Amino acid sequence: MAVIKPFKALRPTQNLAHLVASVPYDVLNTEEARGFIENNEYSLLRVTRSEAEFPDKTNPYSDEIYARAAENLSKLVNNGSLIQDTEERFYLYKLEMNGRAQTGIAATFSVDDYDNDIIMKHEKTRKEKEDDRTKHIVTTGAQTGPVFLTYKGSAGVDAVVAEVCGNTKPLYMFTAPDGIKHTVWTVPADKNAEIIKGIKNCDKLYIADGHHRAASASRARTAKREANPSHNGTEEYNYFIAVLFPASQLAIMPYNRVVADLNGKTKEDFLAEVKEKFMVEEVSQKEPHELRTFSMYLDGRWYVLKARDSILASLSLSKSVGEHLDVSILQSFLLNPILGIDDPRTNKRIDFVGGIRGTGELEKLVDSKKFAVAFSMYPLTVDDLMNISDAGEIMPPKSTWFEPKLRDGLLVHLI
DSSP: OOEEBBBOEEEEEEHHHHHBOOOOGGGGGGHHHHHHHHHTOOOOOOHGGGGGGSTTTTTTEEEEEHHHHHHHEEEEEHSSSSSEOOOOOEEEEEEETTTTTEEEEEEEEEHEEEEEEESESSSOOOOOHHHHHHHHHHHEEEESSSOOOOEEHHHHHHHHHHHHHHHHHOOOEOOOOSSSSSEEEEOOGOOOOHHHHHHHHHHHHEEOOHHHHHHHHHHHHHHHTTTTTTOOOGGGEEEEEEEEEEGOOOOOEEEEEEEEHHHHHHHHHHHHHHHEEEEEEEOOSSOSTTTEEEEEEETEEEEEEEHHHHHHHHHHTTSSGGGHHHHHHHHHIIIIITTTTOOOOOOOTEEEGGGGGGHHHHHHHHHHOOEEEEEEEOOOOOOHHHHHHTTOOOOOOOOOESSSSOBBBBBBEEE
16 A cells, blocks of 8 residues: 655745746756756756856765755745745646646655555666765755656546646646646645545555656665664655656657667668668658657668567567567667667667657757767557566666656755
8 A cells, every 4th residue: 555645845935936946957967057047046956956056077976065955955945935834735736738738646655665666666776876866865854856656546536636626726837948837736635635545545656757866765764764863754754755647647758769880880781780680661750650660860861660570579488578668679689789789778879869859859969970870769658667667677778758847846845
């Protein structure tokens, strides 16, 4: 049974919400963060990417960076830009992009549920990223951005969401510069029990995005517990902030691939090897239209690749859920054996391009000669994500791109 708990959010005043709210810390680099904060003293990026306030060559993982993050958070609280609710509440967070909407419950969730696989994972985390966010949480005393969770849904919870959205004035409503509309409501306290009951009946929740945030919350809990001789399990550090969306509302975009070179092969030799495993046809389409099909951009031309029967026969013998994914097929039958990309997590010759940037970005990267070849992928589904998690398997790196993304800063959890 999953645990969900209301909390006292630290949040911006209504007139500053659109200025405080910031893109997730891990979707931009330091230079991009500088651009966002340059003329915005309220941006939470001053907390989540505080190294942007320092000179270029400053170590982003030095103690002074985390101390500045804590200082900047305190400044926003002390000057009244951020206020904390006096009662524990649930919140609703609605995202709208290109005519599609998704509404989730913003709440805190049990670190024990994360540790004990009631909250399921599908992605490996990197220690250096965990180290960074763990130190950030412990130093600031806050979880500044939510994990993105999904579940199979609850009719009771859906009814509460519909009632609150339809009958309650929003706490915040604004459209960000990227065109995504963000709306947040406070859930009336008399609805809390219905939400808790609905989620309690769920045997599993799933991380859609934010594995490093969740892992870091777990590690921060360990650090706080070890430092607290009076620990009793009820402390706020035993919970982490997340927004929980029904799976039926979500859409996954592809995570495309670009490779720096052809592994010492000529274009002709490369294509000849690809044709041994895939049917190859030069086409005008830039995105695959079905499973086990890939679009490839090479030397100014687009090709469609379709897995040959030999690949399909090989897959029929595999009981692994993950090996049947398109990202795994491309890796196992082309990227590794032909292009020499042995481990996409560590190999420096491959890079990944979120589907939100479109195929034009793939063409740009290859035409610039920075990369030799690009692959446009067919998107995975939320069912794929759940099936991988249920099987206890790990997705290949950079398999899913969720859009729109939650903003940091609208709801902060103090631990």
